[in-house]
Amino acid sequence: MSTSLDVYGLDQKTMTAVVNKLENTGGKKIGLTYLPFYDSPTEETLWDVVKAVSPLADFRAVDGEAKLVGRQAFERMYADVVSLAQKERFNASDLRKIREAGMLPIVDGQSSLISQMGAQAKIKVRDALQRCKDAIDNRLEWMQVNALLGKITSPSTSKVKFSFDYGITPGQSGVVPSVLWSTVATSTPLTDLLDWQQTVVENTGILLDTVIMSRKALTYIMKSTLMKAEMQYTGPMLSITKAQQVIETNTGLKIEVYDSTYTSANGLTITRFLPANTIIMLASGLSDGIGDTARVMHPLNDYKPGYYSWTTVKDDPYGIEAGVGLDAFPRIKHPEALFNAIVY
16 A cells, blocks of 8 residues: 555655754753754764863973974764654554545634644644654663763663763762761761862862752752851851852852752653762863764754654555654763762
């Protein structure tokens, strides 16, 4: 059975154009803030891991030659971008409604059952594409957060198996404070953050200026006995906002409160992108950034980088599958400017 998808309003070009205009509706995302898209020419992406340096210029004689200073890569990393994809199915009755709505005329431009039917059909297609794109964005966010933590390992349920280690120094990954922040009577969160900043400064010369944490981690900071003592001199009112202000004022860190989650396919299991007990510290002011997210061109997007869509006709049982895809992979250029800790 041969059927043109155009009669259903599901032609690939139109769908791809719609997908690329859709805004994410799946909650707060931070991945592209720190690892923005980079358009890679091929699926095989290669990048240099370079130390952020700030050297002194050399002296030279008036008629002498200047010293050539370059940025020396201490490691080169390679990865294939991974293909992210999600699809939904329209059955025969869905398609009949969409087709009839598109073929029947609207008389005199007046609102009618037909126009309502057409609007509902468009909404159905758009909602399906939105759900698919949100699922792609969720997986992309999952990859980017794990990249900031230093390692991406595909889930055990994934058909594609891979593991990628970005090489964060062991002393800057998986660090645990001497007193967990949940032990509020003796915890020292302000001191911990200052010490961790100093550790990275001494190791790399880079001052970390951003910390990503859950609201629960910030709540433990607020409840810390030592923090309460600190806040009594700046204001007696105890609040999360005040605790955040004290930390930011004393460390120079900008706190990004991040509690975004994703769900299982049936919606019964809710999982955080970043565990509530884990914080990420980073330097946001590097001239070339912490890293980026390589994305590649795709034939279904007119050979341009970005999201694409496709449709497939199924004969038995009859229906059409419509999907959204993106080929991408996060790249960390400065692992030395990343730090993460398990704080409770």
